[in-house]
Amino acid sequence: MKLVIAVIKPFKLVDVRDALTAMGVEGLTVAEVKGYGRQKGHTEFYRGAEYAVHFLPKLKIEVVVPSDRAEKVVEAIRTSALTGQIGDGKIFVIGVEKAVRIRTGEADDNAL
C-alpha cells in the first residue's frame, strides 16, 4: 500500500474529495497546516509594526491506497487540486508496510 500525502490550497478540498470518492477511495484524513515555499506571503501592519507573513494556510491530505491504485490517485489529486497558480502544492508517495482497521482488525488492503 502507499500513503499519498498532498499539500493543497484550502478551497480545493471539496474538489479533491469528490475526485477521490468518484474513483472509489472511501476514506482520507485532512490536517490544517501552514506552508512555506515559492509562493510569497503578504505583509501585515499593526500600527507601527510591520510583519511579513511567509507561512500560508494549506491543507494536508493523507490517504492510504493499494499500491496498484497509487498512480491513479496521485493523478486524480493533481488534476482536481490544480489552479495553475503558484502555491498549488505538492504530492508525495510513501510506502506503507501495514494497515489495520481498528474496528474490525481487518488488515492491509481490506482495511482501507
Place this chain on the structure above:
Amino acid sequence: MKLVIAVIKPFKLVDVRDALTAMGVEGLTVAEVKGYGRQKGHTEFYRGAEYAVHFLPKLKIEVVVPSDRAEKVVEAIRTSALTGQIGDGKIFVIGVEKAVRIRTGEADDNAL
C-alpha cells in the same frame, strides 16, 4: 524503526497513551485532524441553509518505535482505541530510516 500512525476517536487519546506508556513507549506526537470515511457525519442547519458535515474530528497519533516492537504497539493501540463502532479509525505502519534526538544527537533506537 517504524512510524506507527493511528487515526483514532478523540476521546480515546487517554486510553491509548496509557496503553503505550504501559508498554514502555516514552513519547508520541498527536495532531488534531478531520477524517472522512464510512462513518457518516451529520447535518447542520443555519436558518435557511443546510450543510452536510462529512469530516469528523479525529486525532492522529504518530509514534516511532524500534522495528521489533512495532507489532506490539499496533496491537496495543488497536485494543485501546477500540469501541467497535464505525469510525474507530485506522493504523498504518511505515518504515523509518533514521531517527535523531535533537537535544543529544543520539541516533536511531537510542533516540526514541
Place this chain on the structure above:
Amino acid sequence: MKLVIAVIKPFKLVDVRDALTAMGVEGLTVAEVKGYGRQKGHTEFYRGAEYAVHFLPKLKIEVVVPSDRAEKVVEAIRTSALTGQIGDGKIFVIGVEKAVRIRTGEADDNAL
C-alpha cells in the same frame, strides 16, 4: 527522496526555517501538534479541580528533499532547533517514492 520529519519547540521555527533556506531548501510544511515525552508538563488548577497537562505544544516540520541532501538537512535542523534542554524534539527520516508539483506536474527532485 527523503521526507524529513522534525518535531521541535514552537519558538524555534524561525531559526530552523532560516537554516533550511540558507542551504537552499525552498519549501516546507508545518503543523501544530502536541507532544508527549520525557519533558514533563505542568499542573493547572481550576478552582477545586487540578489537571496535569502532559501534552505540550510542539511544531512538526515536514520537508521532502533529494536523498543526497537528507543528511545535511537533518544536521541543519538539529543544530538550529537545539536548546540543549529536555523537550527539544526528534527528527525522523523516511523514504519517499515519488513527488509531484501540482502546478506543473514536474516529478521527483524537480518537484521540490
Place this chain on the structure above:
Amino acid sequence: MRRTTVWSRLIIIAAFAFVSAITPALAQTSKIDAADTAWMISATALVLMMTIPGLALFYAGLVRKKNILATMAQSLASVAIVSILWAAAGYSLAFTGGGAWLGSLDRLFLSGMGMDSTNTLAKNIPESLFMLYEMAFAIITVALISGSVADRMKFSAFLLFGIGWLFLVYVPSAHWVWGGGFLSTMGVLDFAGGTVVHLNAGLAGLIAALVLRPRRGYGMENLSPHDLSMAVVGTGLLWVGWFGFNGGSALGANSRAAMAIASTHLAASTGAFVWMALEWWKRGKPSVLGMISGAIAGLGTITPASGYVLPWHGIVIGGLAGLVCFWACTALKERLHYDDSLDVFGIHGIGGTLGTLLTGIFATAAMSISSEMPNGIGGVLEGNWNQLKIQAIGIAVTGTWCAVVSFVLLKLIDKSVGLRVGIDAERMGLDISLHGEALQ
C-alpha cells in the same frame, strides 16, 4: 486609481457641507427636564452600544473566520462616517424645519446649537442630546445593511453606498415619518422605526444582495458561522440596547417608556421562543442561532408598535414575528434564491413591515395619548380600520423609495468603483485582502 475616486467624492461632500455651514443659526430655548435628560443620555448610550459592539458582534458571529474583521469594520465605519455626516447635514435635513419632503439647512454642522437649544420635536431635553439620540438610529440603520452584503462587498463601495444612502434614503424617510414630513401628517404610526429603520435596512439589504449576486460557493460549500457565541453576545447587547431604542423613543423618563420596554421585551422573548419551538418541531433540534434570530425578529417587529400597544400585545406580535420571519428566512428565501448573507431582509425587512402593519391593528388609544394626539389613536382592534390602510401606505411609500434609490445607487457605484471584490480576495477572505489583518 480606485482609491482616489473614493477620496475625491468624500472630500466634495465634506466641502459642500462645510461651506453651507455659514448660514445664520437659530436658537430656540425652552424648559429642559433633568430627569428626562438623565434617561435619554442613557438611552443614547444604549443605542450606540447596539451597533458597537452589539451589531458588530452579532454579524461577525455569523460569518466565516476569514471575514470576521471585515464585517466588524463595516459597523465601525458606519459609526464614524454616519456620525460626521449626521452632524454636518443629516440631522438638519431630517429633524429641523417642518417641510413635507425634507427638513431645513438651519443646523448644518450644528451651527447655532447652544446650551439651551431644544428641538420642537423634543422640548424637554437638550437639542444636542436629541441630535445624538437620532444619530444613533441613523448609524445602526446603515450598519444593518452590511449584513446582506457580508463576505463579498468592497469596503470602499460599502462606504460610498452608506454615504449616499444616508442622505438619499434614511434622511428623507426619517423626516417623512418623524420630522414632521407628509407621512407623519398622514398619521402613519411608527414609534421607533419599523419603516425608517428596519424596512429600509432590510429592503436595501435585499436589493444589494441581488445586485451583488450570491457569495462564491453559496449552496455548495459550507459557509457556516465560525463562532456563534459572538452572535449570542451581540444579541444580548442588542436586546438590552433595544430598551434605549424603543424606550428612549418616548423621549422621556415616563410610563410610556416603561410600557414600550415591557412590550419590547415580551416580543423579543416570544419571538425567541416561537422560532426555537418551530425548529424543534420541524428539525428535531432547537438551535441557538434560531433563538437569537427569533429574538431579533421580535425586537424588530415590535419596534414600530412598542409605544402604542399593551404589554401583552407584545407577546402576540413577538409570536407572529417568530413565525413569519422563520418562514421568510427558510421557505421564502429558498423559493426566491437570493443570498442575503445574514438575513437582514428576512428578519428586519419582513419584521419591520409586519410590525408596521400590526401597529395598525393593535394600536391602543389609551397607550398612544400624547401632546400631538390628546385622545390617542386606536387600530383595527378598536375598530379603526383606516389606520391599517395608513400604515400600508407608509410601508408602500417608504419601501418604493428605498428600493428604487438603493438600486440606482448600487448600479452607479458598480459602474464606478465596483461593488464586489475579486474572486481571489473573496477566497482569501476579506480580512486579509481588504484590511491586511486577520484572526489567528
Place this chain on the structure above:
Amino acid sequence: MRRTTVWSRLIIIAAFAFVSAITPALAQTSKIDAADTAWMISATALVLMMTIPGLALFYAGLVRKKNILATMAQSLASVAIVSILWAAAGYSLAFTGGGAWLGSLDRLFLSGMGMDSTNTLAKNIPESLFMLYEMAFAIITVALISGSVADRMKFSAFLLFGIGWLFLVYVPSAHWVWGGGFLSTMGVLDFAGGTVVHLNAGLAGLIAALVLRPRRGYGMENLSPHDLSMAVVGTGLLWVGWFGFNGGSALGANSRAAMAIASTHLAASTGAFVWMALEWWKRGKPSVLGMISGAIAGLGTITPASGYVLPWHGIVIGGLAGLVCFWACTALKERLHYDDSLDVFGIHGIGGTLGTLLTGIFATAAMSISSEMPNGIGGVLEGNWNQLKIQAIGIAVTGTWCAVVSFVLLKLIDKSVGLRVGIDAERMGLDISLHGEALQ
C-alpha cells in the same frame, strides 16, 4: 414522543393562565417620580445585561468548547421563557396582594396594568417598570442554576425544570421575602436577594448536580475551560450589572442606591483580592479564574446586605466571601465529592447564605431607614442579636422549601422526559447533539 410531552405541558400552562386573565383588573394610581423612573429603567437594563450576555459569557467561558453554545442556550431560554411566564402569572403571584404565602391573580397577563398604575411596593415608578425590574431578577435566578448542570443536562429537561421551579420555588420565596409574605413580616432583611436569588439558585444547583450525578470523566479527564477570557468579560458585565441589581433595589435615584453600590463594589473588589491572595499563597500562582470567582462571591454575598450596611462593611463582607467561598469550592467540594460543574452552590449558595447571616450582624439602623422602617434596623454590631436569629430562620425556611421542591421536580422530570443526555451525546458535546451547531 419526548418533545410532545414538553409542548403539551407548556401549552397547558399558557392556556390556564390566559383563561384566568379575564378576571377584573385593578388600577391604582399615584405620584410617579421621573428621576426614579430614569434610574430604574437603566437599572432594569443593567440587570437584564447580567444574564444576556453577562452570565451567558461567564458560564460559556468555563465549559469545554463542545458545550459553549448549549451553555449559552440555557441562559437565552431562561430569558425567553421566564419573561413570558412572569408576565403571564409570575409577577401577579409574587408581587400583588399581601397574602402571607402567595400573592394574587389580579395581574394575570398584566391585565389592568395601565399607564398610571403603580405597585404599592414601589409607588414612585410605573408598575410596568417595577414588573420588568423584578422580572430580570427571576430570569437570572433560573439562569444561574444552569451552571450546576452544565455539560450533561437535556435542554428540554432544563426548560421544564425552569418552568416548574419558577412557579414553585422562586415566585413563593420572592413573595415571602419581598412581596409582603410571612418572612418579610417576620423581619427578614434581604435587600437584593441573598435568599431569594443566590441561596435558591445555589441550592437548586447542588440538588440538581447530585441528582444528575457527575459529568463523564469528572476527576479523571481534563475538563478545563476552553476560553477563560469569555468568563472574564462575563464577570465584567455581571459586576457592572450588579450596580443595577443592588443599587436598583433602592427602587429610586437616591443616596441609598449610591450607598448600596459603594458597599457592593467594595465587596466585589475585596472578594477578588482575597481569593487571588489565597491562591497565590496556597498554590504559588494567582489565577484569573480565582479573581473572577472571588469577585462574584463578593457580589453574591453583599447582595442581601448592600442596602443596610456602611461602605466599609462591604470590604469586610467581601473579604469573608472570598475566604469562605474559596474554602467551599476547594476543600468542602472535595470532601463532599459532588460535581457542581461551575460551582453555583460553592459561590452563590454559600455566598448567599453567608451574606444573609452577615446582614444580621452588620445591619446599621442609620442605613436601613425607610418608610416601612422609620427607625431602621440594626444587627448584632448594634446589639440586636435577634436579627441574626431572624436571618437564620429566613435561610432555613427558604432553603428547606427550595431543596425539597427542587428534588421532587427533578425526580418527576427524570421519570418523564429524562434529565440527562446519553453518553454519546455527552461525548460529542451538547452543542452538536442538542442544538445541531458548534463553534469551529
Place this chain on the structure above:
Amino acid sequence: MRRTTVWSRLIIIAAFAFVSAITPALAQTSKIDAADTAWMISATALVLMMTIPGLALFYAGLVRKKNILATMAQSLASVAIVSILWAAAGYSLAFTGGGAWLGSLDRLFLSGMGMDSTNTLAKNIPESLFMLYEMAFAIITVALISGSVADRMKFSAFLLFGIGWLFLVYVPSAHWVWGGGFLSTMGVLDFAGGTVVHLNAGLAGLIAALVLRPRRGYGMENLSPHDLSMAVVGTGLLWVGWFGFNGGSALGANSRAAMAIASTHLAASTGAFVWMALEWWKRGKPSVLGMISGAIAGLGTITPASGYVLPWHGIVIGGLAGLVCFWACTALKERLHYDDSLDVFGIHGIGGTLGTLLTGIFATAAMSISSEMPNGIGGVLEGNWNQLKIQAIGIAVTGTWCAVVSFVLLKLIDKSVGLRVGIDAERMGLDISLHGEALQ
C-alpha cells in the same frame, strides 16, 4: 521569598490606613438632586464598564494568545486593588480638603460618609456616588498603564507599581487639577482627564516600557495580535463608556453633559475616520486596528476639552488626534525605538497632551460657564492666549512629576521583587507561567 515581600507591603499599607481611620469624621449635608443622581449612577457604571470588560478586551485583543489572560488579569487586579485603596485613603487625599498640594485625611476608610453627605465639589449628588465615580477614573488610569508593559512584566511587580503610583502620582495630580489644588487655582482646564488620566497613564507607560526594555523578539518575530475582534468589542465598550467618562464629568443630567458627549462622539468618529484614511493612503489598506486606534485617540484627546467646546470643535480635535497619534505610533515610535507594547504613550500620552493644549485653543466661554466660572473661559480662538500658556504649565507640571516618580518607583521595584519575568516564562507565555492557566 518574593511573594512574602509583596504581602508584607500590602499589609503595612492596609494597617496604616485602618488605624488612621479613627480620626473624627465630618458630615456635610445639602440638597441632593435625584435626576443628577440618576444620571451619575449610570455614568459611574459606564466608566467601570470601560475597564471591565472594556479595556480588558481592548488590550487582550492586541496581544498574543499566550498572554491574553495575563493582560486581562492586570485590568481585573487594577479594579480590585485601586478600589480598596481608594476607599481606604485615595479618595480622601484627592478630593477632600482644599490643600494646594494634597487633600485631607477626613475620609479615611470613608469614615463619616453618611446618607446625606455630599462633597463640596459635587453638592448635588450623594458623596458616596461622587466617591465611586472618581474611583472609576483612578481604576482605569492605573489599568491603562498595563498596556505598555504587556507580555513581560511580573504580575507582582505590576501590583506594587500600581499601588505606589496610585498614591504618589494619581492622587496628587487629581487633587491638583480637580480637588482644588494649585493647578485648578491656576486655572488649568481639564474637564475629564487629559492630564490626570491620559497624560499620566501614557507617560508612566512609556517610562515603564523603557525601563523594562523591549519584548523578546521585538522587531524580529511576528508579535501580531491573536484576536483583533476582541479589541473591536473593547473599543465599542470604551466608546460607549466614554459617554459616562466625559458626559458624567458635568456631574449632572444637563445640557453640558449632552454637549460634552456630542463633541466626544464626534471626536471619536473623526479620529477613527482620519486614521483609517491615512492608512488607506499610505499603506493601501484601511485596517480595523487603525480605525479603533483612531477612535481611542480621538476619545483620549477630546477628554480634557469636551466640557468646554462646541460640538463641531470635536470634529477638528478628533481629526488632529487621528493625525498626530498616527504619526506618534508609526514615525515617532520607529525613530525612538521603544517598545510600548500597546501604544499607551502614542495614543493616550500624546493624545492627552494634545487635547490639553487644544483645550486652551478651543475653549469657548459660552460653553464653560459654571458656578465657579460665571462668565466661562475662552481660549485662543476667543483671543485668550494666556489659557494656552496655563494649559502648557499644567502639562509640564503633571508630566514632570509623573515621569520622575514613575521612574523611581520602577527602579525600586526592579531592585526588590524584580520587574520582568524570566525568558522561559516570557516564551511560554504569561498566562501559564504567571497564572497557571491558558486559553485552549
